[in-house]
Amino acid sequence: MIEFRDLEVTYPNGFKALKGIDLTIPKGQFVVIVGLSGAGKSTLIRTVNHLVPPSNGDVVIDGRSVGDAKRGELRRIRSKIGMIFQTFNLVKRSSVLRNVLAGRLGHVSPLRGLLGLFSKHDLALAHESLRRVGIAEKAWQRADALSGGQQQRVGIARALAQQPEVMLADEPVASLDPPTSHAVMSDLKRISREDGITTLVNLHFIDMAREYADRIVGMRDGVVVFDGTPAEATDQAFEDIYGRPIDVEKDLRGAA
Amino acid sequence: MLPEPAGTPAIPERPAGQRKVAAATLATFVALFVVSAWQTGFSVGDLATGTGDFFRFFGRMVPNWGYLPRVWGPILETLQIAYLGTLFGTALALPLLFLASANTTTDRVTLAVSRSVLTVLRSIPDLLYAALLAPILAIGPLPGVVALTLFSLAVLAKLGSETVEAADPGPMEAVRATGAGRNRVIVYAVVPQVAATMTSYVLYVFEINVRASVIIGLVGAGGIGQDLLARLNFFAYGDVSTIIVVIFVLVLAIDALSVWARSKLI
Numbered sequence: 001m002i003e004f005r006d007l008e009v010t011y012p013n014g015f016k017a018l019k020g021i022d023l024t025i026p027k028g029q030f031v032v033i034v035g036l037s038g039a040g041k042s043t044l045i046r047t048v049n050h051l052v053p054p055s056n057g058d059v060v061i062d063g064r065s066v067g068d069a070k071r072g073e074l075r076r077i078r079s080k081i082g083m084i085f086q087t088f089n090l091v092k093r094s095s096v097l098r099n100v101l102a103g104r105l106g107h108v109s110p111l112r113g114l115l116g117l118f119s120k121h122d123l124a125l126a127h128e129s130l131r132r133v134g135i136a137e138k139a140w141q142r143a144d145a146l147s148g149g150q151q152q153r154v155g156i157a158r159a160l161a162q163q164p165e166v167m168l169a170d171e172p173v174a175s176l177d178p179p180t181s182h183a184v185m186s187d188l189k190r191i192s193r194e195d196g197i198t199t200l201v202n203l204h205f206i207d208m209a210r211e212y213a214d215r216i217v218g219m220r221d222g223v224v225v226f227d228g229t230p231a232e233a234t235d236q237a238f239e240d241i242y243g244r245p246i247d248v249e250k251d252l253r254g255a256a
Numbered sequence: 257m258l259p260e261p262a263g264t265p266a267i268p269e270r271p272a273g274q275r276k277v278a279a280a281t282l283a284t285f286v287a288l289f290v291v292s293a294w295q296t297g298f299s300v301g302d303l304a305t306g307t308g309d310f311f312r313f314f315g316r317m318v319p320n321w322g323y324l325p326r327v328w329g330p331i332l333e334t335l336q337i338a339y340l341g342t343l344f345g346t347a348l349a350l351p352l353l354f355l356a357s358a359n360t361t362t363d364r365v366t367l368a369v370s371r372s373v374l375t376v377l378r379s380i381p382d383l384l385y386a387a388l389l390a391p392i393l394a395i396g397p398l399p400g401v402v403a404l405t406l407f408s409l410a411v412l413a414k415l416g417s418e419t420v421e422a423a424d425p426g427p428m429e430a431v432r433a434t435g436a437g438r439n440r441v442i443v444y445a446v447v448p449q450v451a452a453t454m455t456s457y458v459l460y461v462f463e464i465n466v467r468a469s470v471i472i473g474l475v476g477a478g479g480i481g482q483d484l485l486a487r488l489n490f491f492a493y494g495d496v497s498t499i500i501v502v503i504f505v506l507v508l509a510i511d512a513l514s515v516w517a518r519s520k521l522i
Contacts, residue, residue, distance in 0.1 A: 049433055071437075079435030089426035096446045102444045106435025113440045155430075162434055 001027050001062055002048060002198060004164065008056035009043050009222075017043040017224040025215075026226070027165075030189060035219035036242055041202040044219070048200065049073055049081045049152045051246045057083070061098050061166065079106025081195075082159025086171035092144035096135070099143050100126040103161030121163075129160035133187055149180035156187060167192065169201040169244040173199040181205075185212050206238055259361070267274045271330035313493075319501055320494030323487075326501050327480065334479035335506075337400040344401070345408020346458050352409070353416030359428070360420060360442055374417075375408035386472035397478030404465050411464075415457045416450070423449045456518045470503055 002025040009018040016094045017040045025031055031043045046052040047059050050066050058067040061077065071075055082103070090099050104122040107205050112118070118126075119206035130136045133153040138146060143154060152172060159167060169188060185201075189212050192199040209216050210230040217235075217239035218226030226233065226241050239245055290296070319515015344398040355370040362426045385403035427445040436444065480499060489496040 047342050051429060051433060063347070075435040075437065077435075078433060081433070083430065085426060085430060087426055089424075089430035091427045091431075091445055091448045093452070094444075096442075098448075103434050105440050105444065110437060110440060113436065135258065158430070158434070168433075207377055225288040 001024065002200075003060040004044075004047075004057070005060060006057035007039075007044075007047060008055050009047060009052055010055045017052075017222055018047070018054075019128065021222075022200050023217065023224065023227070025198060025200070028192070028239055030192050030199045030212065030214045031217060032201050032202070032203050032213035033217045033219060034203055034206065034209050034238075034241060039219040040222040041219055042170050045083075045114060045170055045200050049078050049083060050169055064209055071240060075106055079162060081166045081168060082156075082162050082164035082168070083168040084152065084155040084159055086174045087135070088148075088175075090143040090151055090154055091160075092142070094143060095139070096130070096141055096143055096234050097126055097139040098148070099154055100129055100139075100157045100161050103129070103158040107163065125158070125163070130154075131159035132160060132191065133157050137230045149174050149184065150182050152176060152180075155188065155190070156184070160191065164197055167197045167199040169199065171202050171204065173198060174204060181208065187214075206233075209233070315363060316493045317497045318494055319497040320492075321498060323492075323495040323498045324502075327483075327499055330480040330483045331502055331506060332472075333397055334469045334473065335466065337397050337404060337477075337479050338462060338469040340467050341402045341404025341469070342408050342458065342462040345403040345461070346412055348405070348409045349412035349416060353413040353420060354442055354446075356413060356417040356422040357424060360425065360438070360446060374410055374413050376408055380406075382407035382468050383472055384478035385477065388476040390476035395476040395478075395482075399478035400469055400479060402473050403468060403477060407468065408461050408465060411461055412454075412457060416454055419450045419453050419457075420446055452521045456521050457513045458476070460520050463511055466510050467507055 004021045004023040007021040008016070010016050015070075021040075021044060033044065042149065044050055047054055048061070048066070049061075050069070054067055058065050060066070061081075064073075066074070066077060091102075095163055097134055098116075100121065101116075102251050104125065107110065108118065108122065127139060128134065133156050135146075135150055135153050137156070138150065138154075143151060146154065146164060152175075155172075167188070175185050176184060177218055185208060188199060188201065191197060201212075210233060213230050216226065216228060216230055216233045217224055218237065220241055220243055226237050228237070343370075348504055355366055356374055358367060358489050361370070363366045382403050386399055389399035390454050393402065401503065423446050427449070428441050431441045431445040445513050469479050470481045470484070473479040473483075475484060480503065484496065484499050488497065
């Protein structure tokens with residue numbers, strides 16, 4: 001369970017990205033967060049693993065405060081939180097396998113990690129993660145030799161190798177074409193179901209949010225303006241989230 | 257097809273500010289040229305009259321191939337000085353370049369201190385290091401190795417930290433998000449991004465060091481430079497020519513090798 005408690009984030013330049021977020025996300029829920037660029041979606045999911053520190057309030061995961069965690073404790077928390085990114089954030093010149101093994105870094109001793117001395121168990125987990133996203137045979141290729149969709153699957157495999165309890169996905173399909181986007185979203189949803197992983201996904205696309213989400217959270221200017229099921233997320237609701245009328249034909253299919 | 261515009265619009269003028277900057281830049285270059293040429297007494301006439309002396313001197317520069325066997329020892333020492341200087345310099349630069357990069361070192365004091373150390377090291381030319389160190393460490397290859405170590409360290413740490421700071425921050429964020437600490441983030445997300453470029457810089461610095469180790473020999477830091485100076489002082493121009501030919505061939509060979517190796521890296 002993830003609890004956001006009166007969470008506020010003000011960046012050093014004075015920009016208030018989050019203005020008091022209160023949300024409780026039960027274990028295993030697949031939550032899609034929608035909103036315009038700059039609404040605070042990326043900031044919100046980065047507070048879960050403390051890549052962005054809160055200025056006020058706290059994030060509590062299974063009763064453990066992320067804000068109060070010391071360095072070692074924070075690394076343990078992070079090791080159980082997988083994260084995937086819009087631009088995949090793979091190390092392009094490294095092999096696919098080495099990228100996925102990076103997901104084990106939080107689970108092995110620092111020295112073993114630095115020297116790359118991964119156990120058979122770690123290697124097996126890495127290969128199993130690649131198999132689950134359907135690219136087992138790509139393990140020894142360089143990451144930049146793969147297509148965008150395959151690279152995002154490597155990103156998912158890296159997160160899976162962590163054996164995560166929470167998965168954070170920051171615009172995971174914004175750099176992909178529509179069919180690939182659906183394939184990646186299906187993978188995320190399936191894995192969330194199979195492993196009971198609590199998943200937070202930032203999305204631009206309204207139709208995808210409705211299709212995959214258990215729950216949709218709408219954000220505008222750093223506050224939650226909508227929180228409900230996909231059935232409740234009507235066009236009217238989205239107009240409130242985006243703060244302007246939606247032309248269904250133009251906005252839904254384009255880059256809303 | 258776009259419709260024809262009604263009436264030709266006026267071509268916009270380049271802003272006056274930009275034109276002033278261009279004019280000022282040109283004026284600065286011309287002024288510096290005039291002042292430099294006048295104060296150094298640079299004269300095309302002297303260059304022309306000097307040509308005769310040059311050819312007479314050149315006539316005495318026929319290589320004395322009998323001296324060749326005595327070149328190999330010192331030239332090997334020159335290569336060894338360059339190699340050791342590059343090796344030690346690289347070893348010292350590797351930790352320092354991460355301490356001097358803003359994206360791998362967040363502590364401001366550490367960052368400022370390591371950058372200042374590098375700036376001071378870099379501000380002293382290798383020839384000066386050798387000249388200062390030769391009397392302290394005794395004439396010979398040791399001051400040469402230390403001088404080139406300091407020079408390589410300063411150059412590689414500077415170039416390296418610039419490369420590290422230009423690295424894509426995305427992979428670093430991703431590896432940090434898995435629960436890895438700073439050193440593991442560097443090893444997994446930064447090193448693979450900069451390794452090829454850094455290796456190329458190391459080869460380039462070795463190239464420079466081979467040339468530099470000839471020069472620093474002139475101030476007593478070992479190698480072929482020391483012999484070169486001695487033969488010059490004895491007016492043994494034939495021997496000097498032999499040494500120069502060998503240096504020429506060696507530098508060409510090292511350059512070609514280094515260029516080839518670097519082309520394989522990227």
